[in-house]
Each structure stands twice: as structure tokens, then as C-alpha cells.
């Protein structure tokens with residue numbers, strides 16, 4: 001049994017079949033990478049997994065339990081954590097306060113939540129940022145805070161939506177070990193990225209979405225050679241070599 005199983009899930013928005021009969025699974029401690037051109041349905045797939053949108057078809061299970069119609073809050077409590085493609089921290093709060101918000105999902109005492117938030121930041125090697133306002137941080141630091149906030153919900157599986165987007169090469173190399181650190185905590189990860197090389201360097205396996213359909217999956221070396229994948233990327237700004 002896989003930790004997260006998605007079977008034949010679809011989502012249509014008006015005339016757009018955003019996700020079309022997609023099945024995938026993620027095992028415990030595994031990093032699954034997702035690539036695909038703009039509009040391929042990647043973020044929609046994350047929204048279906050977290051429950052912010054409901055699938056039209058199929059089934060989603062977490063640790064063997066059917067969560068297809070479970071509310072987003074209950075899915076979060078059951079262990080599905082995420083970051084957002086557009087980072088949206090509370091700018092006028094400190095880093096520690098930002099991490100406290102999701103900690104309060106599990107802990108209702110404020111002092112305890114603060115201790116947990118600071119402990120998590122220290123564990124992640126960014127304890128010195130705790131008392132800074134988020135508005136003072138660089139984008140790379142904010143990305144790390146986003147991951148810390150998602151981790152604070154104590155996920156079993158963490159969905160990372162383009163955490164590397166907007167970072168320069170050096171910053172990407174700073175943030176990537178962070179992803180491995182998360183996995184080292186025993187957390188499974190599904191990671192969407194346009195930066196194919198960076199993604200494949202940390203992923204155990206990748207899948208490719210194109211126009212809502214899963215067109216290839218497997219080890220990155222094989223997948224990136226797949227003619228269907230190369231075809232999907234022709235004319236794309238971020239081509240498959242990116």
C-alpha cells in the first residue's frame with residue numbers, strides 16, 4: 001500500500017479538462033517530481049489532493065483511508081501539507097509567528113506553539129531568522145519559511161509547488177538540500193518544478209503532465225528521452241533541458 005494513492009482523478013473547469021483521468025502513487029519517504037508545460041494541470045492536481053477543489057471522478061486515499069470527499073482541514077490534519085505557487089506569508093509578522101500559525105492546527109497553547117515553531121526553525125538551520133519580520137527576508141529565505149510553515153502542520157506527505165521558482169542558481173543550490181532534509185524526517189514529497197535538472201537531482205521518480213494527462217512516468221533519464229515528453233515541451237520557454 002502506498003502512502004498516497006490517486007486513482008483516475010479528473011477535473012474540468014468549463015471547457016478546460018484541467019486534469020484528465022490521472023493515477024499516481026507516492027510511497028513513504030519518496031520524492032516524486034512533477035513536470036509539465038504551463039497549464040498542464042499540475043497545481044490543479046495539488047488542489048485535488050489537498051481538497052480545496054473536489055475531483056469529478058476517481059478516488060484519493062491516504063495511508064489506506066479514502067479521503068476523496070474529506071474536507072481540506074481534515075486532510076491537513078490527516079497529514080497532507082502544501083506550499084503555494086505564489087508565496088503568501090503574513091508580511092507584518094515575524095518568521096516565528098508565521099510558523100506558529102500552522103502549529104496551532106495541532107497545539108492550542110500559544111507559548112507551546114511558539115516553542116515548537118522556534119524549535120522547528122532551529123532544526124532546519126534557520127533559527128536566527130525567527131525574530132525578523134518576513135518583509136525583511138530575501139526570496140530564498142521566504143521559500144524556506146514556506147517549507148517550514150508547511151512542515152509545522154506535521155505532514156506525512158508534503159506538496160511543494162514551485163518552491164524553486166524565482167531563485168537564482170546559487171539560491172536553488174541552497175534550497176535543494178532543504179528538500180532532502182525534509183525527506184530525512186521521513187516525509188514523502190511531491191514536488192512541482194519547471195527547473196527540470198534541479199527537480200530530477202532530488203526526485204526518485206518523475207511524472208509528466210501535459211494538458212491534464214499523465215504522459216510519462218518513471219526514472220528521470222528514461223522519462224526525459226520519451227518522444228511524447230519532448231513533443232510536449234516543443235515551443236515551451238522552459239524546455240525539457242532547462
Ligand SMILES: Nc1ncnc2c1ncn2[C@@H]1O[C@H](COP(=O)(O)OP(=O)(O)OP(=O)(O)O)[C@@H](O)[C@H]1O
Nearest residue numbers: 013016018036037038039040041042043044045085
Ligand atoms: N479555478 C479554476 N477555474 C478555471 N480554470 C482553472 C482553474 N484553475 C486552473 N484552471 C485552468 O486549468 C488548467 C490547468 O491549470 P493549472 O494551474 O493546474 O496548471 P499548471 O500546470 O499548474 O500551470 P503552471 O505551470 O503555469 O503553474 C489551465 O488551463 C487553467 O487555466
Ligand SMILES: [Mg+2]
Nearest residue numbers: 042043044085
Ligand atoms: Mg501551477
